[in-house]
Amino acid sequence: MTPRTRLLASTALIATTAMGLTACGGDDKSSDSGGGGSTSASSVTVLSSLPLQGASKDQLAALVNGIKLALNQAGGKAGGVSIKYDSLDDSTAQAGKWDPTQTGANARKAVSDKSVVAYIGEFNSGASQISMPVLNGAGIAQISPANTAVGLTTNEPGSEPGEPAKYAPTGKKTYMRIVPRDTIQAAALLTTLKTDQCTKVAVADDQETYGAGLAKVMGIKAKDAGVAITSTTGIQPDAANFRAYAAKIKGEGADCFVFSGVTANGAAQIYKDVAAAIPGVKLYGPDGVCESGLTNPSKGGLPKSLAKQFHCTVATLDLKSYPGGDAFLKAYTAAYKDAAPDPYAIYGYEAMKLVIDTIAKLGPDKVSRADVLAALLATKDRDSALGTYSFDKNGDTTLTDYGLYGVGADGNPVFQKTLKAAATR
Secondary structure (H helix, E strand, O other): OOHHHHHHHHHHHHHHHHHHHHHOOOOOHHHOOOOOOOOOOOEEEEEEEEOOOOOOHHHHHHHHHHHHHHHHHOOOEEOOEEEEEEEEEOEEOOOOEEOHHHHHHHHHHHHHOOOEEEEEOOOOHHHHHHHHHHHHHHOOEEEEOOOOOHHHOOOOOOOOOOOOHHHOOOOOOOEEEOOOOHHHHHHHHHHHHHHOOOOOEEEEEOOOHHHHHHHHHHHHHHHHHOOOEEEEEEOOOOOOOOHHHHHHHHHOOOOEEEEEOOOOOOHHHHHHHHHHHOOOOEEEEOOOOOOHHHHOHHHOOOOHHHHHHEEEEEOOOOHHHOOOHHHHHHHHHHHHOOOOOOOOHHHHHHHHHHHHHHHHHHOOOOOOHHHHHHHHHOOOOEEEOOEEEOEOOOOOEOOOOEEEEEEOOOOOEEEEEEEOOHHHO
16 A cells, blocks of 8 residues: 555544544543533643654744643633643654654543543644544544645545545534645745746655645646646655656756655755756745754755755744734743744644633533534634634634745744735635
8 A cells, every 4th residue: 555545544444443432431521522511620631742753843842832831821721720731742753753653542542531622733634634533533622733734624626535524423523723724825835936937846745645735736726826837746755865856857847846745754855856956946845844854954954055945835924923923922932042933833822822712711610522622613703823813614714824934044944925825715
């Protein structure tokens, strides 16, 4: 089986396990999957599941710090309800990135702990394919601070057959995300390629759900955007080098290159090989590589000589431009002595803040999983650090702006401008 086929097979297996866990669960109403009444509790648990090892570990450390900051600001409470937070790692040292088995174990841990009412994760869209059906079977609210794959919430172009229904075996929605999906990110990247006058664009993806899905959406939307994609190629992430691929796209006449994937899947190597084969080539990437693990040479990323050739998109803007950005940065800097955190820090912050505010409004007499889930899904015109947003009927955020980033003098991503892509939805 291909890596993607194996992943989908694992998803189906874990979904079946999830339903079994739900059926065999205890009679504690706080673990009710949606049909029971409200439950009173003085304490609940929120889990996060994120890849804390590997090339993106610094990016994820900032995201976790954002989660902790929101909870610390609230004094560990949501109104009269105490909140316990447990940060779980869905990566392994051996893989150096998220691992399907570990992701499934994290989701099952959430199901078995009757105090868990919300789950922040996953970071990788492929990981959410694993955890979504498990959590759905138990009626646990899942909030992703980073997933962008189209098929997790819609059947729009770029999704796979059966998506998104197969991730919700109960038929009820339990998943939502606070970042715009790849329908929006693809438009942001294509807009950038068009603006930069790319005439022939080669696209490679890492064959994971996120990377392959985004590359597929770009291919679908390219013609309408006025961008010529010469080829889209799935690469073997652990290959020693990509010189043969680089020679191939040089022969195609590519003057621009997009790697659709995550840093851990050979990103630095493929960018270097392409740049060596095509001097002056313009290099681009999505949020999966828009972090210091890829851009900073001191962390094994791109050499400084390629800094001016690389640009990437993220669903975050200049943090100071957000309505709550200044306050967030001031608090984050005071807590962690870092005045320039990875942009995803504010998404971790908002994910936990959303949970805290939702539980506080419900009060200690309505904190069952079903109560918390229903209230989160009903989020409308929320005034947050990110701006005002709601969740639509699919669980998608109504925020649509993406940020274009370059590489700063310190080797880390630096915000350049806002990309408006709302019209492509």
